[in-house]
Amino acid sequence: MSKSTMRASDMAARGLTLAGSRKLVIGSPGASADYSIQRPFVALLPAFNAPEREQAEAITKDLIDLGCVELCCVGPEAEQLHDALDSIIEAGNALEVVTTWHEDPMDACEHFLHAAAGGRANLLALIVSHPALQAMLEAEART
Numbered sequence: 001m002s003k004s005t006m007r008a009s010d011m012a013a014r015g016l017t018l019a020g021s022r023k024l025v026i027g028s029p030g031a032s033a034d035y036s037i038q039r040p041f042v043a044l045l046p047a048f049n050a051p052e053r054e055q056a057e058a059i060t061k062d063l064i065d066l067g068c069v070e071l072c073c074v075g076p077e078a079e080q081l082h083d084a085l086d087s088i089i090e091a092g093n094a095l096e097v098v099t100t101w102h103e104d105p106m107d108a109c110e111h112f113l114h115a116a117a118g119g120r121a122n123l124l125a126l127i128v129s130h131p132a133l134q135a136m137l138e139a140e141a142r143t
Helices: 050-066 078-091 105-119 131-141
Strands: 012-017 023-027 041-046 068-074 098-102 122-125
Touching: 023 131, 041 050, 041 105, 050 068, 050 078, 068 078, 068 105, 078 098, 098 105, 105 122, 105 131
Parallel strands: 023 122, 041 068, 041 122, 068 098
Antiparallel strands: 012 023
8 A cells, every 4th residue: 555545544443532632543554434543653563473463564754754653553463563663664765764562562552642752742552453451541641
C-alpha cells in the first residue's frame, strides 16, 4: 500500500478524546472511516501472529510519512516486529522514529497511553481485531 492509497482516514474506526485534548483513535489498517489523525501521533501495532507482523511491516513507511513518531508493538511476536520495524526505519533514514515492544498487553497499554512520545502525541491503535486488548486500552484510558 502506498502513501497515496493509505490515508489516516482509511485507518480509523473510533475516536475518543483524552485529557489534554489528545485523541485516541482505534481502528485497523485499511478500514475506512471519516477521521483524520493529527500529527504527531503514536501507533500501537498488534503482533500476535506472523500475518499481523507482516501487515504492520507493510504500512510502517506510510505511518511514518503520515506523522507517526513512535511505533509501539504488542503481543507475543512484538520483539520480532520491533526488530523488523527498526530495519525499515533505518533503511528509510527516519531515525527520529522510536520503536518499543511489549509482550504483556497491560504494559503496552500503559506505555502507549502515558509514556509514548512523552504523553503528548495523539494515539492511533490499530487493534480493532483484538477486542480484549481494545477493552483493556479503553479502560486504561479512562483512569
